[in-house]
Structure formats: structure tokens, C-alpha cells
Amino acid sequence: MNTLEELVYYCREPEPIGALLLTGEWGCGKTYLIEHGLREALKGEAVVLRISLFGISTLEGIHEAVKQAWLDIYCKNKGVDKIAGKAQRIKEIATKLDFLPELIKGLASTNLTSFIEIEEKIDDKAVILVFxxxxxxxxxxxxxxxxxxxxxxNQKFRTIIVANQDKIQNKQKNTQIDAEIEFDEQQKSINTNSAKKQAIIKLNVPPKEAQGEISYTEIKEKIIQRTVKYVPDYSDIVHMVVEKMKYQESECGVDGYKAFIKRYESGLLELFAPDRDQYIDNNSRTEMDNLKSLFESEKTIDKKYTLQSHNRPHNIRSLKCAIRDFYRVYLILCDNDLENIDRWFFSFVSYVISCKADIAKEDYYGTILSDEEVRMLYPAFQNRYMLNAVKKWILHGVWDKRAINHEIMIIKKREKAKTSDEIVRMNRIMDIDEEVVNEGLPIVLDMAYDGTLTLDEYVQFIMNSFWARTYNFPLPVLVDWNKVQVGINNCINTLIDTQPEGQQLHSMIGKEDREHFTEDEWSTYRIIEEFQNGNLLMFSKNRKQYIGGMKADALLSFQTCQNKRYN
Structure with missing residues (x-):
């Protein structure tokens, strides 16, 4: 039997002995199964009432929620609209509740649940309570x-309890333990001629059987007749998400965003079900095999991967959020004519699902450690197909389109990099072959001394010095940071003289990362930071504009530039 058949079988039993527990991880579709699958399967023979316990804090609240759900269905069957309407309709509703005495009908108020007792059936249909x-x-x-x-x-309702049992902890009530403190006066000390007192603490611990209440496990054994673990049909779930989601219309791409998502539906299935082969028909196996190679390309067969893969989150809401949010990234990737957008998509979905499960996060070392954990869970996740600005958006909610476009520009430059020095200038040192580093770094260092690197390349150079130290990567040359600082000042002077258009610095190092760098590295970076924060290039442009304007029209130049800064 599948999960739905198990639920239907329980609901049709003559007289269940206890409740049925439906358990499964958060967001895997348990509620959807109840609201759509079970209701449809029992249509015409039973009424399914789902009562959410979310946030309820009292027993009265539970009973009120049950009565309200029962009354809503009863009124609907009687042709009455929602009972939570306006007060002037209350009496009209009350007159149609044939089980109420006439006196109660006349006194009925907005809280009708105070006057009713729910019954096992509504119009000869069995009532199924789902908590x-x-x-x-x-x-x-x-x-x-x-x-x-x-x-x-006691009331003989067929009852289904829906929960993520892994999140339920046995909660014991606090047991009061009384304590007494007695002071026992000792003999006087020879040196101080004063008496010492010794404190004695006596604890009155109740016997073990009197401590707390019965545990969740114990009461579950009494109440639960059968436990059913929800095993979702991931193939159907992913297909349903892809087909039923509303998409923005876009001219980007060959046939729009929806067609793009549908084209890679099987890849989404791999994110949810590592063993998706059982869902694949023979006609699509060739395409599936090609896709599967992507997901297996970085898999490791060690025990750690095996254990991690069983802990993959399967939250449908997270999947929907990932598909919805990738649209914004998709448009930018298309505008920049980047290839392998499917790989960007799979990395993005993997990261969003991991973030919502509190797996992908930023800590003392940034995202390095959690990135590795994400990769172990989702082999399709590759950092080369994940922008740092997009990570920042996912983790902190900061959308910076300019930063995203800049990163893409850097990626394009990396792809065009052919010589060893170009590769070293554009990439993280741990992403480069050792032979390339040994050949290219001396050339880059000479450029750093001469001031011919860009400010972003200087920041990358400083970061690579940090990464090399972190990963114990021996550099082929020693860095003279005094010469590097001279080179940066030469670069800044060139920028002030030539005054190029556009932003000249996109890469920054946060002050919170100061402790990761040596004094030489940080003092070198500070020159770049002070140039950026001091707006020296902007002030220089303003001065040049003012001086040039004074020669042509002094009054107009003064009016144009009077609110601008020059130093």
C-alpha cells in the first residue's frame, strides 16, 4: 500500500482501536495529501476535518478549533455561508441548526461553538478528525x-495525527526539589580565634516514580494504533510543482522561463530523490543518463556522503521558493549570454533549499564550511556556478544587481584568460593549478609593483595571499608589501589623472574580517579602502569640471558646481 491507501484503509475500518499517526519531514506534502488526496478518495462517504494545532496553547483552544471546523462543514452542507460573518446574520444561521433547542437558538451569539456538541457523522457521512x-x-x-x-x-471519531515525529522531544514537566541548608559550627581557629561554620545542603529528591509525568513515547503507545511514514512520490511532486506554478512571462531565452524549468524537471527530481531511476521511463532514459552524469560527477562514495544523502531536506515550499526566485537571476544570466544556465539553476536550487534548512549559512569563516556541506548533500551544487552576490541575497535578503553584473563580468574575463598571469589575476589561488601559479604569480607581482593592476585585481591579490596562507600553499616568490603599496598609489594617481568613466572598485573586504589578515596585508588594503571611502576620484572630477567651466562661463560653472565637493 502507498501512503494514501494506508490512510483510506484506516478511515474505512469498522471501529479503529486508536488514532493513526502520519509522520514525515517538514514540507514534504503531508498536509497536501490530507487536503487533496484523502478528501478526494473519501468523497461522498466521509467528511475530513483538518485542525491545525499550530500555535494553540490551551486545551480549550483545541476543543474550540475542533468545534469550529465541524460547524463550518455542517453549515456548508446546510447551505449557509461562513459563520464568521456579520453579527446580523447570526440568528439566521442559528435557525438552520436543527440540533439546537429553541431557547439556545434565540440566545445564540457570535460564538456558536459554546452551545454545540459535535457528532460522529454529518448527513450520514463519517467525520474524520485530522490533527x-x-x-x-x-x-x-x-x-x-x-x-x-x-x-x-471516548467519542469514537476516526482520528489521524499529522506530525514530524523527528522534531518531537519527550518533554518532562519540571519536578520541584526542595533543599535545606544547615550550618554546623566548628572549633575556633588557632590563628583567628574565631569559629568556622560548615554549610550542609540537604536535598529532598522525590522518588523516581513521582518525578514528572508520563513521556510522549508512553502515551503514544496508548493512543496510536498505527504509525504510517509518508513516503512521497517525488516524481509526481516535482512534476506537479513545475506544472502548476505560475510563471512570469519572459522573452528571455528560446521559449521562456517556464519552458526552461520544464526542460530540467528531471534535474529537480534528482535534488529530491537520489535514486530517481525508479521513476524514469525507458523513452527518456538517454536524456536522464546525460543529466545524471552532472549530479554524479562530484559524488564521493565514502560513508560520509552516504550518510549525508539520507538527510537531504525535501521541503516542497523551499523548492517552490527556489524556482520562483531564480527567475531574477535567470534574466541576468540570459542578458549576459552565459552558457550552462541549467548548472546555475541546479546550484541555486540546492543552495536555497539548504539555506531554508539552516544548512547553508555564514559563520566565522564565511560560507566555506557550509558550502562543503551543501555540496555533500547536493552534488549538483558547484561554487563556480554560484555568485557571491546571489549568496548574499539568499542568506541576508540583499539584492544587488550591480554586484551580480560585476561578478559576471569577472567570470567572462576569467573565461577569456589564456596566459598564466591572466589566470592568476582573475582567480582564487586554490582554484588554479600549481604550475600555473608558479609561472604566473611572478609576472602578476611585477605588475603589482608597477601599479598596472586594477584596484579589483589588487584586492584579489591580497585575498590570494590570505588563501595561500590558509591552505598552506607555498608561493613561488616573496611579496614586498611596501612595493605593492607604492604600486597601489601609482594606480590611484593614474585614475585621478585619467578620470575613467564608471565604478573603479567593486571588490571590498569587510572590517569584520580584519583578524584574518596580516598587518602588511591589511595596511595595503586600507590604502584602497581610504581611496574608495574618500571619494578622491569624484572630487578630482568635480575640480576639473569647475576649472574647465570657469573658462567658458564662470557664472554657469558656479551655479552647476556650487553644491559639489572638491576635497
């Missing part, structure tokens, strides 16, 4: 299950 989000209830799990047991055992 969702058990682990998100604000009450103790034992108390909640005790309340649910009343409906199941």
Missing part, C-alpha cells in the same frame, strides 16, 4: 495527545 502540526503546538505533547485521545477513544 495537523502536532510538533508546532505550544502545549506539552502529552497533554495534547491526551485531549486527542478523548475524541478517538
Amino acid at each position: 495537523d502540526d502536532l510538533e508546532r503546538c505550544c502545549m506539552d505533547n502529552v497533554d495534547v495527545l491526551g485531549a486527542i485521545n478523548d475524541y478517538c477513544e
